[in-house]
Amino acid sequence: MSLEDQTTGILYVVGLGPGSAGLLTPDASAALAASDAIVGYRGYLDLIEDRLAGKTIVGRELGEEVERARLALELAEQGRTVALISTGDAGIYGMGGVVCELAARVGTTAELVVVPGVTAACSAAARLGAPIAHDWASISLSDLLTPWDVIVRRVNAAAEADFVVALYNPASRKRTHQLAAVADRLLVHRSPETPVGLVENAYRPGERVEIVTLMDLALGKASVNMFTTVIVGSSRTFVSNGKMVTPRIYAAKAPIQGEVASRDEAMTSRAAGDQIMAESLAIIDCELGPEPTDPAERAVVRRMIHASADFEFAGALKFSPGAIDAAVKAFRGEGPSAGDRAVPASVITDVEMLKSGVRRDLAEPLGVSTFCLLNHSQAPRIAADDAITRSAAGLRLAASEVGDHVVVAIGNAPTALEETLRLIRETPWRPACVIGIPVGFVGVEASKQRLIEEFSVSGVPFITSGGRKGGTAVTAAVINALLELAGSTPRTRPVAGG
Incomplete structure (x- = not known):
């Protein structure tokens, strides 16, 4: 940047950095030295008090940004060399944008030079x-x-x-x-x-x-x-x-020293895990027998058995007609809940453990996000005000925040399932599918039965299991099976033109 004498007025818009002398750039220092007038917020002028001797000082308060810019332009248009100061970088939430916009509006004759600084x-x-x-x-x-x-x-x-x-x-x-x-x-x-x-x-x-x-x-x-x-x-x-x-290095792209061996070990471990999975599913298929014959239903059932080692789920699992197809289409960005958006449905869960059980390697390629608002700051207040559980309050918040282009997964709290059903009955909210498999002794069987009955009224698809059995592990297994089914066929997207 040249700081030679100017024949016309010049306005330096100077970023001071965080305020310490060591982080004021040489160009910013030179611009301040060359200026005969300094304009700025009074608090920022104090940061460079040792550089103000012999100069015209124009100080203003916070909230008077436009006034500061106008005064600086007027001084520069009189042929003076002026510095308009900001902390950090003047172009990032600083005076750079204000003065450049004002200059464009009034058609200034002054030369503007923005001097960068270390932003906050x-x-x-x-x-x-x-x-x-x-x-x-x-x-x-x-x-x-x-x-x-x-x-x-x-x-x-x-x-x-x-x-x-x-x-x-x-x-x-x-x-x-x-x-x-x-x-x-x-x-x-x-x-x-x-x-x-x-x-x-x-x-x-x-x-x-x-x-x-x-x-x-x-x-x-x-x-x-x-x-x-x-x-x-x-x-x-x-x-x-x-x-x-926040990690910058991704193992697949730029391994650091010593990481290659670790990755080889991880790959070996993953291969061993895949082998165990394959053997486990083979045992399940053998003991499960021919039912269910529908491939999609079988995929869900075998995943639940794999998660629980409990073959009773094969007889207890209940689907509304088209429930699996509705969830799979929603995850692909298809179906009624997607509307014209062609974006994948999200998953909302009743507890964090269930959210953690949704496999990212299945969800992320589809663009599926998972939410649990159990720990939302408003959940305790809603729970106290309405005499409901935090799980139910979190579900209510999730329905409001995320919307109805969702698959609901309830694996722990029957109260969250009851809140889901209340929202379906009393509001226009219509999730793509409800997977309601809470576990326990109080209210569990009744909430599952109400989920089944709600289908005949609202038509919202469901997947559930009879009896007291359920839990986060088997509910996560259902979600993961559905994500796997959604990813097994390429998603279709609308084609522009005709």
């Missing part, structure tokens, strides 16, 4: 370890310039895509609810134990670095303010030696 996400990430080592998204929670519904849509998209999310402007004196609301949206797609990094005043006096969980964030247990950057991990992010790490 990068400085915060460095303090936390390596949380943004893979794909990430940055979202500002300030609704001063962006409508809140737009912010929520962006949070939902980033959460569903499993991005690490860097949250700027998470709170202020007037904005205190947004962060917990965002955490609730993220909990639809992520574990309550997802690591969350909080960095306040990075590389400045009063610095604070803390790692909490996503549930802490949702419950309002995390201390944040306008100077805090919040980094929410993805499903792969973990904490090691006090540092957040």
Whole structure:
């Protein structure tokens, strides 16, 4: 960047970085030195107090961004050399966008030069370890310039895509609810134990670095303010030696030293596991006999027996007509619940253990996501207010958050199955299929019978088993069998044109 004398006014839009002298770039330092006027938020001017001597200083408060940009442009149009400052990078939630937009609107004669700086996400990430080592998204929670519904849509998209999310402007004196609301949206797609990094005043006096969980964030247990950057991990992010790490290296693409042998051992172990599985299924086929003859039903039954070693499920399993086909089509993005979207149905479960039992190697190639909102921050309140169990409250929240393009899987709590049936009876919500196989002694058999009876009224397909038997393992086995069936034939997609 040339800082020679200018014949016309020039406006440097300068990113100061996090605020420490060591992280102010040489170009930013040179731009400040060359300027005879400095415009900025008063709090940021304090960070460069030692560089202000002999210059015209124009300080304004937060919320006066447009006014700051206008004053800086006016000074530059008078032929002066001006620096308009932002912390971090001026082009990322800083003054760069404001002044460039204003300049385009008024048709300025001044020359604009944006000088990059170290943005808050990068400085915060460095303090936390390596949380943004893979794909990430940055979202500002300030609704001063962006409508809140737009912010929520962006949070939902980033959460569903499993991005690490860097949250700027998470709170202020007037904005205190947004962060917990965002955490609730993220909990639809992520574990309550997802690591969350909080960095306040990075590389400045009063610095604070803390790692909490996503549930802490949702419950309002995390201390944040306008100077805090919040980094929410993805499903792969973990904490090691006090540092957040989002893995960058994938074994299949770039093995690190010593990993080749480990992978060979894993492949050998997997091959042995496949052999055991094949032998187990052969034994099941032999003892099961010829029934059921329908290949899809047999696939479900043998998976349940494999998960439980209980052949009584062969006689106890009950399907509504077309239930397997409805679930398989939903997982392929077909069927009535998909509408015109051609996207795969999600799975919602009553407990986290069942969610964990859904095999990612079967679900992910189809694009199927699995949700459990048992630990949603609102579940305890709903449970207390309506005198229902947390499982039922989580199911209610999942129905609201995820929608009706879902396959419901209930393997533990009959109360969650009863809530499913209530929603079907009393609301327009219609899942693609309900797999209701809770286990226990109280309310289990009655809830399963009501599931069967509901089909004659609503037509919602079901899979269940008679009696008290059931559980998360066999319910996960049913889901995995259906996913396997859905993946056995290539999905069809609409073809554009004609």
